[in-house]
Amino acid sequence: MKNIKILSILFLASIFFTSCEEEIMEWEERSEEQRITTAEIPLELEEKISRYDALKTYSDYVLGAGIILDLYMNDENYRSIVNENFDEVTVGYAMKHGAMVNADGEINFEPIDDFIALTNQSGLSVYGHTLNWHANQNASYLNSLIAPTIIPGSSGANILDRSALEDGTFTGWPKNNPGDGITIVENAGLGSDSPAIELIAGSGASEPFNLQLATPDIPIVQGNEYEVSFYIKSDQPGQGRISFSGLENNYPYKDWYNTGEGTEAFETTSEWQQVTFTVSDFTDTSFGFFFDLGYVPGVTYYIDVATISVVDPNTGSETVNLISNGDFEGGNLDGWNGYGNESTRAVSAQGEGYGNTGYAMVLTNPAEAELYSAQQVFALNEPLEEGTEYTYSFYVKADVPATVQVQIQGGTAQYSGPIDIGTTWTQIERTFTPTAGNNSFVFDFGLTPATVFIDDVVLTSGEIATGSETVVIEMSDEEKAEIIGDALEHWISGMVTRYKDDVTAWDVVNEPMKEGGSLRDGNVTDLASDDFYWVKYLGKDYAVTAFKLAREYGNPSDILFINDYNLEASLAKLDGLIEFTQYIESQGATVDGIGTQMHVSLTTSRENIVEMFQKMAATGKQIKVSELDVRLGTASPTTDQLTQQADMYQFIIDSYREYVPSSQQYGITLWNISDNEQEHEFWLPDESPNVWDANYERKPAYKGVADGLAGRDVSEDFTGELE
Known part of the structure; x- marks a missing residue:
């Protein structure tokens, strides 16, 4: 234990001695009741702070710390402060989607497994942060799941005239056997605004030529080989072939799918697929071909107009590329x-x-x-x-x-x-x-x-040389919703199942609201590289799904939170969050608690803080202060600023105790431990918002927090006796 400070000793001396420049000190014997004992000597603030016990000893609810995983794992001093003072830890980044999900969608559990093993040894619980947020996501992976399919244009110029299909007239495209109809349908092709030929086989169709569309004559150069390709699908399993005019064999068995095997017909399904083949056995200077789709009655086929092409790869523009290795097809970076x-x-x-x-x-x-x-x-x-x-x-x-x-x-x-x-x-x-x-x-x-x-x-x-046009195939909104919904379930189920025995409280939905109180919609023009808005693809019920999944894969007793920031600054935002919580529950999910981050400053409205806690308490939910810190606007605060910071910490904790019933008090988490720059590389750099200073020494804020937790000035019990 520390001795009392020298200043305290000098103070003691000053009580017993008086002096003046010309008089000699006179000693006087005092009665026992008039004597001052060492226990009565007043203590300096620094001495008081040093005598406080660990913070968690003063709390009757969960006291948490937002920490940095690498520091906790590798810095013994940092870890000892966390272990000594807190009941629960929240890692600021390492348990988020962006940190744990790789480019293939796999979850790397190893760092968190090691972390939880160490916290278990230390007797700490771990708070799960966070299952659903728009920031700190592996956005590249998620966007890749719903990226459009890009079908590159052909390697040369398309010599087939498609203009009569594009304008819907079919001029020069004979409908030799129209079946139950051959028409152009807008926006039915591969691209979002691409037309398609719709060909409907009649109920009596049984032969391929029972539904047939012919191309115009296509001029060719004898001796050259031509590539023919198109994309096709059908409303139910179907069958088709391509027959020709102007070839030595107009009814060839073709390797339609580049499988190495020749067949008379190709199969069609409800998925777009490419049919591609080559021809070279020409008997004249032009040829034509026929879409023969009459094999199966009642089938409707769609052929994407923009992808029907006939290309001679050996001709085209005489582009001389000065970059000799511009396509990298040698598998190297030569040059x-x-x-x-x-x-x-x-x-x-x-x-x-x-x-x-x-x-x-x-x-x-x-x-x-x-x-x-x-x-x-x-x-x-x-x-x-x-x-x-x-x-x-x-x-x-x-x-x-x-x-x-x-x-x-x-x-x-x-x-x-x-x-x-x-x-x-x-x-x-x-x-x-x-x-x-x-x-x-x-x-x-x-x-x-x-x-x-x-x-x-x-x-x-x-x-x-551009060849024929590139086709971009966008997924439908329904397809995107299904894929992103599956990705959300994969992530939440993986995390909650893995840590079912170790993590029993989670931020399920984080920061869903805009400042004015409306729900974020994901329509953001300037996205950060790790931003991904689940709401944009799953709609308002993304949060309903997240809470249901967390409950399904976790424990019935898990405490599931919705969490946001600036609730003390914008009561409208708080109202919106409470309303959204009510909506989530109206859809069959259960929200156990509401978290308020409380990244505040000395000028934050104290009236708003009180009203925030009152409104939150009125919901009947568990209430958590989830990321508390008090900014000072400087990394070199004055003594007065440090005193005011301590007072703000204590005011917030006192208000939490006063306005949130004890049965609803989940707890308070301090966000980061100290002002050390290692903890502020990404969060509040050049600041001093925490309870320990940059050298891990207790600040006046330590006393403010402890007194708030205890509900009284703990230092009133301290005496001037040597310890």
Whole structure:
């Protein structure tokens, strides 16, 4: 135990001695009842604070701490403070979707398993934070589940005239046998606004030619091989074939699906599928083909107009690509080199290139820097011709929204400026006029911590060959809802089941409300890279589903919370949260508690704090202060600020005790332990909001918290006796 402070001793001396400049001290014997004992000596604040016991000894409800997992696991001093002072811990990040779910949707439990094993040894309980939130999600994985399917255009120009299908006239497209109807249906194709040919087999159909649509004549070059492809589906299992005019064999058995086997017919289902094959046995300078779909009566077929193509891969534009390894189909990065910002470069796996085919170049930047701090360079064989217009194009995407730039280096550098890219393939095309000495093509990708995929890089002074159009297939809202609903169940069921014996209280839904009290809807234009709004795909009932899943896979006795921030600042937001809680319960789920984060400052309205607790208590729910800290606006507070901070902590805890009935008091969690910069790299940097200072010494706030928990000034019991 510490001795009393020297100042206290001096104070004692001052009681017994008086002095003046010219008089000698006179000693006087006092009676026993007039004597001052050491127990009566007043204590300095610092001495008082040092004599307080661990915080949890003063609390009759759960006292929690929001902590950083790595510090708890690896810093013995930090861990000992947590173990000594708290009943429960909440990890700030490590139990969230973004921290635990990998790119394949698998949950990595190992770090939390180790953490819970250590807290069990220390006698601490763990609070689950959080099962459903819009931030700190593996948004890249979730978005990939509902990403549109991109069907790349053909490798050359489409020589089949589709204009009569696109305008719905069928001019030049004979309906040799229309069955029960051959028409164009808008918005029925693969793309969201793509038309489709609808072909309906009659009830008496039994032969393929009982439903037949013919193409116009297609001019060809003798000796060349042509690729024919289209996408087709049917309302029920069906069957079709392609027959021809102008071939040596107009009724060939074809390898429709590139399986290596030839058949007369292909099968159709309710899912879009591609039929693709080649022809070369021409008898003339043109040929035609027929969609024969009369095998099965009563089937309705759809053929996507935009994907019907006939291409000669051996002809087309004479584009001379100055980037000799722009498609990476050799599975290497020959000709490319790069450096900077500890970035890495590689070739993707087969099938990860544009259009889910072939290879792509993969550039990974680990940390934010300047655009040009990480570069990937292709050195040209010779400088570009000064004054000649050039064009470059490439397909690009990233694992998170990112920014890249193109430079043409050598001589006076040319810059594209920042190019914003998303998580689906996009083609970028730019033109420029070189200056003397321009002799290398460069990707700058240092700005965004991201993995960038690049494919089909072309640099030419001619035209860029585009072939036929790319088709983007968006999922329906119903399909997205089903997929995201499954992902939510996978996540919640995995977490709650895994930690059923160790975590018995959870933040199930976190921060659902906007400031004015309305429900977040997910319609946000400037998303962070780890933002994913479940509500956008599952609607208002996303929270109902989350609570039902947490209850289904957990224990009946688990305490399930809805939680939000700024409830003391916006009582309208609190009202909205309470109303949303009532809605969730009206749909058959049970919400056990409401959490209020309470990241406050010295100027936060105390009247609002009282009214907030009163409104929350009126719900009858368990009430939790879930993330309490008191900001001072500086990392170097004055003595007066520290005193006011202690007073605000005590006021909040006193108000919680006074206005929330004891039966509804789940507890209070302090958010972070100390003002040490290790705890404030991402949360309130250059601040001093916590109960311990940057050196893990108790601040006046420690006394404020302890007195609030105890409901009295604990230091009144302290004496001046040496300890």
